[in-house]
Amino acid sequence: MKQHTTPLAIQGENSIRLEKVPLLEGSYDENWIQTICFENPNILPIEEIEPSFAGSVTICRELNTESGSCDLLFLNEEGFITIAEFKLWRNPEARRKAVGQILDYAKDIAKWDYQKFESECLRSRKTKEVSLYEILRGYSPDIIEDEFVDRVQTNLNRGRFLLLIIGDGIRENMEDLIAYIQGYGGLSFTLSLIEIPIFKNPHNNELIVTPRVLAKTKELERTFIRIKDSDKLEELTDKDWVIPKSKTISEKDFYERLATARGIEAASELEVFVNDLSNEYGLISKIGRGKRISLNIKSLNDTYNFASVQENGEVWFYGIVTKTEQLGNRQIGIDYLKELAKIVKGQFDDSYKQWNWCVKRNGQYIMIDEYLAVRDKWKKLIGHTLDNIQKIENDQ
Secondary structure, three states: OOOOOOOEEEEOOEEEEOEEOOOOEOOEOHHHHHHHHHHOHHHOOHHHHOHHHOOOEEEEEEEEEOOEEEEEEEEOOOOOEEEEEEEOOOOHHHHHHHHHHHHHHHHHHOOOOHHHHHHHHHHHHOOOOOOHHHHHHOOOOOOOHHHHHHHHHHHHHHOOEEEEEEEOOOOOOHHHHHHHOOOOOOOOOEEEEEEOOEEEOOOOOOEEEOOEEOOOOOOOOOOEEEEOOOOOEEEOOHHHHHOOOOOOHHHHHHHHHHHHHHOHHHHHHHHHHHHHHHHHHOOEEEEEEOOOEEEEEEOOOOOOEEEEEEOOOEEEOOOHHHHHHHHOOOHHHHHHHHHHHHHOOOEEEOOOOHHHOEEEEOOEEOEHHHHHOOHHHHHHHHHHHHHHHHHHHHHO
C-alpha cells in the first residue's frame, strides 16, 4: 500500500511540518468535508478521473432517491452527472456499505427521465432557479438548452455516471468489493475512491485540504473500478492501459462524437488503430478536454504526443518537436512531422510557436480519415520515431 508523507509549509528559509488532523475530532466530520466539496467542487480531481466530466458544478445536497439520499450531486454543461458519497470509514464493512449505497443511488437515478431528474434536483437545491439549464448557464453562457437537456437524458438512459466515494484513510482491496458491485449491468459508470486528508499548520492553525485519488499498490498512481455493460468488474492497472480491454466513459463519449462528425467507420477504424499501436509499440491514448474533447496518442511515458485527434476529426499536434528538443535532438520531431506530411500529402507547418508545429494542407488541419487511409505507413513512421527516441534515451 502506498504511503503518503506529511507535507511541509515553506516560509522563506523556514519549513514547517504540517500536522495531520484526525477527522471526527471536534467539528471535522462528514458534514464538514461535504460542505467544503459542496462549496468548492473544483478541489475534487474529477477531470483527472474522467475528462468528460470536467467543469462539473454543484447542483444539490441530499438528493432523494428510492434507496435514500445521496450526499452531493454535480453536473456539467455536457450533461454528465457525478454522484458523491462521503464516509469517514473505520472498518471494512462500513466501506463496502458505502459502495453499495452509491451504486443503489445511481441505479435509482438511471430510472428517471429528465423532468423527474430536474424536479428532484431543484427540490433538494432549495434555491430560486427554475431549471438545471438556468443553473448551468450561469457557468457556461453559451450552453444551448435543447442540446443540454438531450445530453442529460442520454446519460440517464445509459446510466453513465461518475461515482465518487470520498473519505479519510481509505484502505480497501478492490477484490473485496466485488460482491457489492454485481447486479448493476444496466449501468455504465466509473467508480473512484478519493481520500481527503486534512493538515494543520501548528503555528497559525491554517488548514490544508489535499484531495487525492486512492492508490492501491506501489506500482499504481491510481486505481479505478469500472463496470462494463456486460456487468463485469475491471480493476485497471498500468498493463491494462497498454492493452485496452474496455473504454472509459470519456473514451466512449469521444468515439461517439467522432462517429457523429466523421461516421461510424472512421471512429471504429481509429479505435482499431489505437489498439494496434498500444499492442505493438506500447503507446497509450489519453482523453483531453479543452473547448472540445480530444484523443491523444502518446508514448508510454506520456512524454511524446504523436497526434491529437479532435472530436470533429481534425488531427492536431502538440509538442513533439519541443519534447524531442528537450531530449537533445529536436530534428527527430521535425522529421516525424515532415515525413507524416508527405504521407498524407500535406505540408509541415511551423508558422506558429514550436509547441504547435503541425501538419496541414492549404492552411487547414487534415481529417483523421485521410490518416487512417495510410495507417500502415503512419504506424511504421511512429515506430521509426520511437526507435530514434529510444536510442538517445539509452545513451543518456
